[in-house]
Amino acid sequence: MTVTDSRPVTFRDVFAVAEFRVLFGSYSVFMIGETVKMLALSVLVYERTGSGLLAALAYVTGFLPHAVGGVFLLALADRWPARGLIVGYDLFRLAAVAVLALGVLSPVAMLGLVAVVGLFAPVSSAARSALLPEMLHGDAYVLGRSVLTVAAGGTQVAGFALGGLLLGLVGPYGALWLTAATCLLSALLARVGLAGRAPRVGVAAGSSVTGSVAAASSVTGSAVGETWRVNRALLADRRIRGLLLAQWIPGSLLVGAEGVAVPYAAGLGAEASAGVLLMAAAFGMLIGDLLVGRFVAPARREALTPWLALLLGAPMLAFVARPGLWSAAALFTVATAGFAYQLGLARRFLDAVPESRRGQAFGLLGTGLMAVQGLAAAAGGALTELVAPGTVMALAGMASLAATVALWRILTPPPGPERG
Incomplete structure (x- = not known):
């Protein structure tokens, strides 16, 4: 298919x-x-x-x-x-x-x-x-x-x-x-x-990508040196770099809001209820992935990618009004359902990287996600020293919306089949 x-x-x-x-x-x-x-x-x-x-x-x-x-x-x-x-x-x-x-x-x-x-x-x-x-x-x-x-x-x-x-x-x-x-x-x-499979390095790349990344398809030197070399090649490729940023930034900024769930719940007089907000966030992600992955046709899913990314930030703006616990949980559920936008980028990212470097490309994607999410959570925590947690959540939503708009061209699928 x-x-x-x-x-x-x-x-x-x-x-x-x-x-x-x-x-x-x-x-x-x-x-x-x-x-x-x-x-x-x-x-x-x-x-x-x-x-x-x-x-x-x-x-x-x-x-x-x-x-x-x-x-x-x-x-x-x-x-x-x-x-x-x-x-x-x-x-x-x-x-x-x-x-x-x-x-x-x-x-x-x-x-x-x-x-x-x-x-x-x-x-x-x-x-x-x-x-x-x-x-x-x-x-x-x-x-x-x-x-x-x-x-x-x-x-x-x-x-x-x-x-x-x-x-x-x-x-x-x-x-x-x-x-x-x-x-x-x-x-x-x-x-x-x-099944037992041979290492990917040295295998003819099935991707249409050429240039610096494809040139990095042979083993040279130590694993450390090669990791640096291939990471640089992946990030130097404009198409791959754009797809990495699109998967790293809009969703990771929302983690800045999740990171202040405890102080937000404490402000409502129910610190122990922070778990409700975090469970709602996890539930939204599960529902979004299930519905979009299973029931939305492939072409439609890719067309919806930028709009689902907008869904990440938009509900969080309501936190300036300091909603109650259950309203806040509902907002978190709707917002995190937007993480399904990444499904619309999955095929394009797979096609963009050479087959011989899939392992490192997926590893770079995961490492970048952890790094950006960690920075967003740290930034959210630091901001709570200056402004109310609800304001931090709204700012995280605004940042996610701004990132989505900035990355709109990358998030939007091309009108026809992509060519490297």
């Missing part, structure tokens, strides 16, 4: 592909395990130190290493076989979690170990993302990406629920041992169910 087909691909079509079922299952187990691990580690560090700062660092300690790994190691996603990378990273996680569960490390050493493991997370993630278009073609790829996005949100919710239950039943060390079991299960699923 191509993007011009009038009938959208169904979930049945996507899950009929055996390898995708394995990828989906392995990824879901991976996400549940990661969520339980970080929750258990945060509780464990707090119990041993009594430090709220260290507990918070335990929960987010993978963020900075993920960004560092994305800058220095992404070339490995194309230089090494994808199945080996995914399985190897799961086994590396298994060993690390087992050491954490033994309780032989100090809290600081625990954080250091998790940070080291996090360096390789973007490589495994990039390898997984680059496998998807090799399993699913045409619009099936777009729906498959939507399914994995939904799985990420759903399994995180399940991971929090399971983590809370395990902490009450077996404590943080027991939860870590069960996390180790998820690492082993994820590795087994990937090893048995995914």
